[in-house]
Amino acid sequence: MPYRRTENVERRLAARHAAIVAAAREAASEGGMAAVQIAPVAQRAGIAAGTVYRYFPGKTDLIAAVLAEISEREIGALRRAAANAPGPLSALACVIMSFAARVLRHRRLAFAAIAEPVDAALDPIRLKFRKLLADEFAMRIGAAIASGHLPRQDAALAAVGVLGLLVEGTIGPLAPQSPGRERELVQSLALTALRALGLPDPRARGLVVQTTVTAE
Amino acid sequence: MPYRRTENVERRLAARHAAIVAAAREAASEGGMAAVQIAPVAQRAGIAAGTVYRYFPGKTDLIAAVLAEISEREIGALRRAAANAPGPLSALACVIMSFAARVLRHRRLAFAAIAEPVDAALDPIRLKFRKLLADEFAMRIGAAIASGHLPRQDAALAAVGVLGLLVEGTIGPLAPQSPGRERELVQSLALTALRALGLPDPRARGLVVQTTVTAE
DNA sequence: GCCCATTGTGAATCGTGGTTCAGTTGTTGT
């Protein structure tokens, strides 16, 4: 029995795995999904190109790992943001505003993860991420409807629409590029999103102002 | 002077040019932008691959031509839809609803033209199209604000958000796929969009119902 | 130190699809 995976080796392997994923994520943050190429990622991770294939069957799986990581972190963040809200409507506002704020803080990466075009083989993976996000929104919207804070409507469809509104308004190609004005942008978009869900203008405005601090 | 471009030739050249663009558009309608490849497009147009380059310097220019054609047709349709509306708010509703309805009628092509990932070289071209659409929305929103039908707000940003809402709700990956339910979907999305702009729920509902026929 | 399984290497391979170009075909004017 001349070889055994020592704990030491195990650790090194895990570290490399993580390093590769991190390198890929960084590449995506800097140059979008198109910049996630095997050779550059490998170099950034300090290994040879071939080595990547010791850790991932193919590029698709690598990107899937990156998306899974992002997905977990972001969904978690949204849940935590909603957790300390006093009620369903407030929780919804928190989710909307922290989503917008977080996307704005990592524009390129968010664009890569959510919207940027990729190989068709990756569509199912990205779909999963989008679905998780939409479901999170839909759940909060459903709760607000159930508690009578919003008019009856198809929560799933509304969630998809709000997602589109926020994404387009933050990282879409026509989104305003105004460094320093992020807070206003988030407030504007949140106001619009809440109104879209049927909240009357004055109530929505109040909720946005009141939520601003919590969501940051 | 042994050769001159006869009217006959001129016509044939123009016809071929159009045939190539049409072939490219059809390819996009069927298989998305990825299906717009020189060889297949040429075959569909009944010519050799090399001939395409007698008409377009490169693939980018071909796609630009396709987008320009779509752009002109769609913007024109939106303007006509708004033209016979009785007032600014009604015109806005018309634009919103016919945009949604038209996108739904040509999902794949619309997706290819608006949202599908493409080579970075095409980004400016697509951006132009999106900007035209957003400007059309922004103009109508601005008019409705000016006439006091909508609360004061950044019309350009609102337009971008509404565009995102409608696109995501119609051809986004999570959009409901329900053949035969298009009318309900358009109404739902229009209601949501109008509310997003600050129109109170009851008024928005009335406007949507009243606009449904006009927009079709 | 020595053997062996595992891991790492990176140049070569492969597939894809846009682009080129030498040769062929078609059209015009005399």
Add this chain to the structure above:
DNA sequence: ACAACAACTGAACCACGATTCACAATGGGC
């Protein structure tokens, strides 16, 4: 009919980037 030129052809070329693989290096057990 023929010269002169434009348009068409499609096989060959090329760039790009993922993937492979024969070989080298490393770590573990004895």
